Amino acid sequence: MADLTRELEQSRLNRFIATMGDFLYGMSGLAFERHAQEMRASLETVFMVVTLGDMLGLPVIPPIYALRILPYVLPLTATWKRRVLRERDFSESDEFDLHGV
Numbered sequence: 001m002a003d004l005t006r007e008l009e010q011s012r013l014n015r016f017i018a019t020m021g022d023f024l025y026g027m028s029g030l031a032f033e034r035h036a037q038e039m040r041a042s043l044e045t046v047f048m049v050v051t052l053g054d055m056l057g058l059p060v061i062p063p064i065y066a067l068r069i070l071p072y073v074l075p076l077t078a079t080w081k082r083r084v085l086r087e088r089d090f091s092e093s094d095e096f097d098l099h100g101v
Contacts, residue, residue, distance in 0.1 A: 041083060048073065048080045 051069050053060040 045084060
């Protein structure tokens with residue numbers, strides 16, 4: 001009976017520690033993670049335009065270099081097209097976020 005009580009208390013303590021960790025992460029690190037994801041997405045978009053600009057009619061770099069990079073970029077093209085062609089609102093830009101306000 002004492003072992004069951006001890007395991008129950010340990011389980012509650014572990015859940016409390018996990019909950020507090022999630023809470024503190026949400027307060028401190030979540031904004032940084034989202035900003036890093038947005039920055040990565042925008043840099044990927046620029047990279048895709050530079051490498052595959054020939055498909056869009058934007059010859060930025062010679063096609064031979066784009067053909068060398070193509071096997072690495074090919075898995076990303078579906079998500080890139082979806083992200084670029086998605087309808088956006090002007091308030092979705094990072095400029096209009098209320099950072100710390």
